[in-house]
Amino acid sequence: MIPDSSKLHTPDSKLNLTERDQKVIWHPYTQMKNALPHIPIVRGEGVYVFNEDGKRYIDAVSSWWVNIHGHSHPYIAQKVAEQLSVLEHVIFAGFTHEPAVLLAERLLPILPGKQDKVFYTDNGSTAVEVALKMCLQYWDNKGTPKTKILAFKNAYHGDTFGAMSVSGRSIFTDAFNSLLFDVEFIDLPNENNISHLISHISNLKDTACFIFEPLILGSGGMLMYxxxxxxxLLSACKEAAILTIADEVMTGFGRTGTYFACEKLTNKPDIICLSKGLTGGTMPLGVTTCTNEIFEAFLSDDKLKTLYHGHSFTANPIACVASLASLDILLKSETLQNIKRVEAKHAVFLEEIKMHxxxxxxxxxxxxxxxxxETGNETSYLSNLRNLLYAYFLDKGIILRPLGNIIYILPxxxxxxxxxxxxxxxxxxxxEEV
Structure with a gap:
């Protein structure tokens, strides 16, 4: 049926973009009843985004940690534009295409450990969902079902139900806690508790996997270990036949000073989840990689041993091409030099203010x-200090999105x-002022 053209929406020319937004949009992580007007961004260039009035903001959080090379990078834009006129999308069940194959060929060799297969999805949450399903079904396919999962307290792995289940219980999960599957949560390891944690892991039964954010718990407050x-811990998991999942959605592609956080480990994970910086922040794409040992547990004449998971936009060619272009930039020597430069600058700043x-x-x-x-006893994500700091930095043309009383720079x-x-x-x- 052809819609009545008289009912088609025409933007009200009397309203600006923020006013139009308020009439039709529901924003993420936002109490819409008392939300401040959302800033209309019309253009991005390098580390800057610009609003309708031309005001420039430094994107100091990489737009939720995704933008690693700067906004509207001309090289990525060129490659995406070229792909759009060749193949925008094709079903990935029964078909394949060059960008997906090439991305897997280029990505696997630079990942920590021996990762052998790539499973494509749409974002970080779905990459985690696939990883969990791989582990649980791995043991089922092997004929030794295990259903328990181990994770860190204060972890955050996404907002889909499996990802929420393995995330720490918080305001993000509160409305759904009764519907989440049980997970055993452990403290972050340190010199005081590591022996206890190793002993505990050694005694675990029926535990399928351990999922972790390597070195940094992002949304949990940028907690570091x-x-x-x-x-x-990974060594103890290996001894206890517990599969390990590295959620490198945030830490991957240079954030921790190496291309991947797990490069700093001797023991490597069985599965790695990637997203965010994968496409250079241009569009959604998720990746779950695994070893051949895991992959081969799904090879069978028994169709019930198939990994029944997929998404309509799995391995989207445009997103794969954006990722290939982002990899080209990431692997340049000048990019690594920039990573080391930012790291060194942060270290100097840390020394300057640590005693404040x-x-x-x-x-x-x-x-x-x-x-x-320092806020006394008030350390909640809902701390009013968060709103004061957020507004303070926006006024100065800086996008810093505090996690409660914690501000972070991730440019x-x-x-x-x-x-x-x-x-x-x-x-x-x-x-001094807030």
Whole structure:
């Protein structure tokens, strides 16, 4: 049926973009009743985004951690444009295409350990869902079903139900807790508890897998821990026949100073989840990689041993091409130099403010630095300080999105020293004024 043209929506020319947004959009992680008007962004270039009035903002959080090379990167844009006129999409069940095959061929050799197969999905949450299903069905296919899962307290692995289940219970999961499957949560390892954690893992029964964010728990507050202790946990898991899943959705593609956080480990994971920086922040794509040992457990004449999972846009050719272009840029020597430069700048800034009385804690791993504000007993994600700091930095043309009383800088690697210094100066001012 052809719709009545008189009922087709025509934008109200009297309203600006923010006003039009308020009439039709429901934004993520937002209490819409009292939300501030959303800032209309019309253009991006490098580390900057620009609003309708031409005001420039430094994107100091890489637009939710995805943009690693800067906005509207001309090389990625060129490759995407070329692919659009060749093949925009094709069903990935029964068919394949060059961008998907080439991306897997290029990605697998640079991943930590011996990753052999790529399973494509749409985003970080779905990459985690696939990883969990791989592990649970692996044991079922082997004839030794295991149903328990191990994860860190305060973890965050996504907002789909499986990903929520293996995430720490919080305001993000509160409305759904009764519907989530049981998971055993353990503390982050340190010198005081590592022996206990190893002993505990050694005694676990029927545990299918251990999922972890390597070195940094992002949404949990940019909580950081040492690679040597994670290494010991992975060793204990291997001894206990527990599969391991590295959620490198945020840490992958250079964030921790190496291309992947798990490069800093001796023991490598069985499965790796990737997204965010995979496409350089241009569009959604998720990847779950695994070893041949896991893959081969699904090879059978018994069709019930098939991994029955898929998405309409699995291995979208345009997203794969964007990822290939992003890899080209990531693997250039100048990109690694930028990563090391940002890392070094953060380290200097850390030393400058770590003794400030309002700095409760400060921590850094690679290009990520997090400052925990002293707020007395109020440390909730819902702390009012969050809104004050968010508005303070926006006024100065900086996008910093605090996690409660924790602010963090996680910029595109192309950010200049001048822009970093401007952000540091703004944080110093906020420590005195907010």
């Amino acid at each position: 040492e690679a040597k202790y994670l290494d010991q 009385p309002k700095v409760k804690a400060i921590r850094q791993t690679g290009t990520i630095i997090a400052i925990e504000w 595109p690697y192309v950010i200049s020293d001048e822009d970093l210094d401007y952000i540091y100066a703004a944080i110093k001012s906020a420590l």
